[in-house]
Amino acid sequence: MADSNGTAMTAESRARGIRATGRRRRGPTRRRRALTITLCALVSAVLLGGAGLGYVYFKLNGNLKGVDINAALGHDRPQNVDNGSMDILVMGSDSRAGKNGKYGKDEGGARSDTAMVVHVYKGHKKASVVSVPRDTMIKRPDCTKDGQAVPGARRAMFNTAYEVGGPACAVKTVESISGIRMDHFLEVDFTGFKKLIDALGGVDITTTKPIDDNDSHLHLRPGKHTLNGEDALGLVRTRHGVPGGDGSDLGRIQLQQTFIKALMDQVKNVGVLTNPAKLYDIADTATKAVTTDTDLNSVSELTGLAKSLGAIGSDNIDMVTLPVTYDPTNPDRVVPLVKQGKQVWDALRQDRAIPKTAIKGSAGDTGGTGRYVK
Numbered sequence: 001m002a003d004s005n006g007t008a009m010t011a012e013s014r015a016r017g018i019r020a021t022g023r024r025r026r027g028p029t030r031r032r033r034a035l036t037i038t039l040c041a042l043v044s045a046v047l048l049g050g051a052g053l054g055y056v057y058f059k060l061n062g063n064l065k066g067v068d069i070n071a072a073l074g075h076d077r078p079q080n081v082d083n084g085s086m087d088i089l090v091m092g093s094d095s096r097a098g099k100n101g102k103y104g105k106d107e108g109g110a111r112s113d114t115a116m117v118v119h120v121y122k123g124h125k126k127a128s129v130v131s132v133p134r135d136t137m138i139k140r141p142d143c144t145k146d147g148q149a150v151p152g153a154r155r156a157m158f159n160t161a162y163e164v165g166g167p168a169c170a171v172k173t174v175e176s177i178s179g180i181r182m183d184h185f186l187e188v189d190f191t192g193f194k195k196l197i198d199a200l201g202g203v204d205i206t207t208t209k210p211i212d213d214n215d216s217h218l219h220l221r222p223g224k225h226t227l228n229g230e231d232a233l234g235l236v237r238t239r240h241g242v243p244g245g246d247g248s249d250l251g252r253i254q255l256q257q258t259f260i261k262a263l264m265d266q267v268k269n270v271g272v273l274t275n276p277a278k279l280y281d282i283a284d285t286a287t288k289a290v291t292t293d294t295d296l297n298s299v300s301e302l303t304g305l306a307k308s309l310g311a312i313g314s315d316n317i318d319m320v321t322l323p324v325t326y327d328p329t330n331p332d333r334v335v336p337l338v339k340q341g342k343q344v345w346d347a348l349r350q351d352r353a354i355p356k357t358a359i360k361g362s363a364g365d366t367g368g369t370g371r372y373v374k
Contacts, residue, residue, distance in 0.1 A: 187292075199285045323336065
């Protein structure tokens with residue numbers, strides 16, 4: 001348990017890092033069940049690190065799916081501040097429908113198992129990413145889904161917003177928490193994540209500690225590895241396999257954030273520009289995997305976004321977790337640290353770097369993934 005400031009159980013006692021290097025291949029394994037995987041690990045790698053993919057997107061418009069967030073939310077939103085920065089809500093959902101059924105029973109609704117607010121600073125040369133733990137207890141606003149009113153809730157887990165109200169409700173919930181208007185929305189599923197990793201030829205990581213998780217069927221010794229889609233899926237969903245971890249979503253977020261950087265580096269170095277067939281395969285896989293807001297639901301818009309963000313590398317991204325502490329009424333849940341959270345959102349709203357004081361005392365972060373990467 002944590003004290004009132006959330007200092008007794010920090011992320012330092014959970015995820016022990018991974019870093020990008022090395023090569024070793026494990027064969028694919030079958031997973032009974034999977035929690036949803038960070039969309040940011042897929043889309044940020046393509047859009048923040050893969051601007052070169054844009055030129056073949058004109059063939060791929062038919063793959064794209066869009067959600068009209070602006071029409072759904074109307075004018076009940078934070079002010080649109082035009083200062084050259086950009087805010088993107090990047091999500092993954094845990095629907096077991098269709099091809100995702102192999103990861104578990106479809107219980108009739110999808111939840112956002114992963115949510116990250118990507119803030120791109122003016123000039124588009126650096127970014128900050130704020131992970132929102134799925135088990136964060138928040139005040140969920142009233143929403144509308146398929147023309148039907150969806151009542152809000154004074155105390156609900158963050159990931160229920162997507163379940164009851166779809167992407168628009170998830171965006172509205174993030175905007176109500178942060179006070180920041182989201183410029184764009186991006187979402188991916190299990191199958192798309194796996195296919196993109198495989199299309200890239202795997203992602204290279206080096207584990208500094210053993211990872212043994214029977215739930216995710218992932219067993220890695222310390223050292224160099226190349227993870228295929230299945231094993232990458234296992235890595236970013238593991239809760240129990242890291243020494244010193246407590247099995248919480250907070251430790252998993254640390255692994256996800258580190259994996260994102262490794263994935264971005266992989267995209268930068270994969271050499272797709274000299275291999276048209278591989279380039280097309282990756283672009284085809286990426287456009288089939290994502291759902292966007294309608295402002296991005298075209299090849300030209302995605303290409304423009306990719307090009308505008310192409311200068312951002314993994315070294316130019318600061319990753320933190322929303323400051324939280326363990327819920328005193330339920331240790332399996334977390335609640336926001338209001339004062340520290342305000343520092344995070346105020347900084348992004350003003351296009352400033354997130355101050356280190358904002359994550360001091362948080363159960364979810366001790367300074368991003370840098371502490372766990374060598």
